[in-house]
Amino acid sequence: MHLISRRYKIFLIGNNVILIVLTLLCLLPVINVLTVSFSSSAAAGAGQVSVWPVDFTLKSYGFVLQSGQFIVSFWNSVIRVLIGVVLSTAITVLVAYPLSKESHLFPQRTVYAWLFVFTMLFSGGIIPSYLVIKQIHLLDSIW
Template identity: 55%
Template structure:
């Protein structure tokens, strides 16, 4: 785009690259340390000797994790949850955001509707009443308890309705001229031109489902139905050191090994870390205008 670069511009570019590279280093550092600990001996890990490189390199931690059925099982449940949950999230989010992106002349009581949704973002009844509702719906111990209560992330709705609003009016009007109704306009025109926004929201929804752990522990009746993060929570949570038996100590040694924790943390985070690079190809500029021109 820019053919001739001024000296100032060149200096800026160099500074920019350096700065961003430094920022990246700063951000990758904790993960590097987790990775280094996971490849270190449990002694080195427990002594806090590991910084950036493994000490007493070993694969023991990964071998141990490989023998743990809990890890893989909960991983599978998380995949199921993410696939089901994100599909539902996206569907409902799009369905709600589209009408709300219209103005009051097209959707009467629009303002009231928006506030009805926004209100739920700020107020909630708390754990006990929510639990009772889920229980009365007989959703305890089923994947639906993890998927339905949060099926409409209001933040994403608001974000999406703002993106929808920016779609050029001519595009929609052309569609209506061709005789399309709201439904087909939404799916044939609005959704395809909103890919960057949808990619963003898919990412948020995925991350939201991936990171959620509390609902798993509360709504699932057996640990073998836990999604990954609920299981991880039981690993990384600090242990009460005031009341242990010899038997507990025996177990503590297994679960407190920091290299094993680190290996699970790393393996647990890996898939979600890979999601963003995959979604990045939807973040292309000019999609909206491109389709107007054609």
């Protein structure tokens, strides 16, 4: 029989309580947004909606789907995901293969590895990145 100490049981209970509270803190806002979307606009505007929908309706979803923008936006998201997965995988393979070789086969391996680590840890920031993207005319494009 496996003996579990009293302190370990207390730890497990406390750990589970903390994880449940953190899970609820993450899920409740999402549940609230869904509940508001399934409630009537009058009930949502009056602040009557909390966890369960009030005056259940699908009008908001009908409104969103009626406009062609939702389909265009969804299609753009699908295209970006597909292009991103293919390009990211290809670049990762092309970089990882030479970096996996031994030093005598690829003498500059350490330099390149540190360059990648440095750029992962330190970036120029969001404003310089925006300015670069704007300067090379990539705003409002899929790239």
